[in-house]
Amino acid sequence: KQEVTQIPAALSVPEGENLVLNCSFTDSAIYNLQWFRQDPGKGLTSLLLIQSSQREQTSGRLNASLDKSSGRSTLYIAASQPGDSATYLCAVRPRGDTGRRALTFGSGTRLQVQP
């Protein structure tokens, strides 16, 4: 059974710092990995989606990498801002479960950027 772990569970940094969020998954048989941002009362916003054949994706100050063989992904946030404060969720689309299209999620990293 696929399991997704995110470390750290919570992180507080001063504004302007570069930071890295970590995600690991136990089964490398995945179609893709997705990073989401969750704000209270606003559901999830998709940030980056990396297909299994890709190594990284970039969007603005965000860069996500994928090392499928080692079961790891990182989300790099450059020059953090208070508006980046949110919970960041990592999710994988398992390849083995052909009848299901659902994502398997980690528990998230709660990020607070101090002004």
Place this chain on the structure above:
Amino acid sequence: GAGVSQSPSNKVTEKGKDVELRCDPISGHTALYWYRQRLGQGLEFLIYFQGNSAPDKSGLPSDRFSAERTGESVSTLTIQRTQQEDSAVYLCASSLSGSFTDTQYFGPGTRLTVL
């Protein structure tokens, strides 16, 4: 265009009562997913609809949970005889075709509290 919408945003109910949660997917999206998020945890898959195919109900935690979808539009998740452990945020997502490479777009969720 409009995103995924869910109603109600909050629901407080007494143990033993039935509740119905509603999801309006993005227009034109054929795939629809329900997830549950308990406090401090990641999202758990509940059920998946794809077009007119039989739904994937493998994530439903008990027979008190059921869901329906009319064609490619609105879906309702019903929880009968609610229990306190049903308290969670219930999130709905839709995607264009249900392809393994599709991005899932999430609604804001319904926060259910069972007293």
